[in-house]
Amino acid sequence: MSDYLISVSAQSQYQPDQSAPEEQRYVFAYTITIENRGTKAARLIDRHWIITDANGQVQEVHSQGVVGKQPYLQPGESFRYASGAILATPFGSIHGYYGMLGDDGTRFEAMISAFSLTSRPLH
Numbered sequence: 001m002s003d004y005l006i007s008v009s010a011q012s013q014y015q016p017d018q019s020a021p022e023e024q025r026y027v028f029a030y031t032i033t034i035e036n037r038g039t040k041a042a043r044l045i046d047r048h049w050i051i052t053d054a055n056g057q058v059q060e061v062h063s064q065g066v067v068g069k070q071p072y073l074q075p076g077e078s079f080r081y082a083s084g085a086i087l088a089t090p091f092g093s094i095h096g097y098y099g100m101l102g103d104d105g106t107r108f109e110a111m112i113s114a115f116s117l118t119s120r121p122l123h
Contacts, residue, residue: 004102005038006073006110010094014119015084021119024088028117032066033080034098034110036073042100042108043072044079049096049112054089066098090119 011031018027036042049061064070071079085094095114101107 002038003040004042004100004106004108005036006042006098006100007035007037008098008110008112009033009035010112010115012094012115012117014117016119019119021090026087026090026092026117026119027084028087028092029082029084030094030115030117031080031082032112033078034071034073035078036075039075040102040104041072041074042102044070044098044110045101045107046099047096048099049094051085051087051092051094053087053092057088059085061096085117087117092117 013029015027015029019025044065046064047066051059067081067083073079093114093116096112097109100110
């Protein structure tokens with residue numbers, strides 16, 4: 001098992017009550033779970049996300065921490081938070097990474113695999 005192994009999973013949901021398709025406004029909520037599957041503790045320092053809509057328009061998000069926090073995860077611990085994104089199209093995706101810092105000063109990236117934002121149910 002790796003000293004530093006952070007897994008990231010995401011679930012997204014279209015928010016029709018907050019969206020206005022006639023104005024090209026599609027609102028999505030998502031829940032992220034970050035889990036420390038390694039053998040050493042680490043802190044989430046920052047994030048770099050790339051949000052792409054169906055037209056190829058890209059928004060880059062850089063922030064310190066997530067939802068105003070920089071969670072510290074011991075081995076086996078997880079942190080879950082909810083947030084959202086607004087797109088001009090009914091489909092899109094998010095990917096990127098969390099910048100992490102281990103107790104020994106090791107800086108590494110926890111990759112966020114692309115996850116879909118869609119206004120239509122997936123079958």
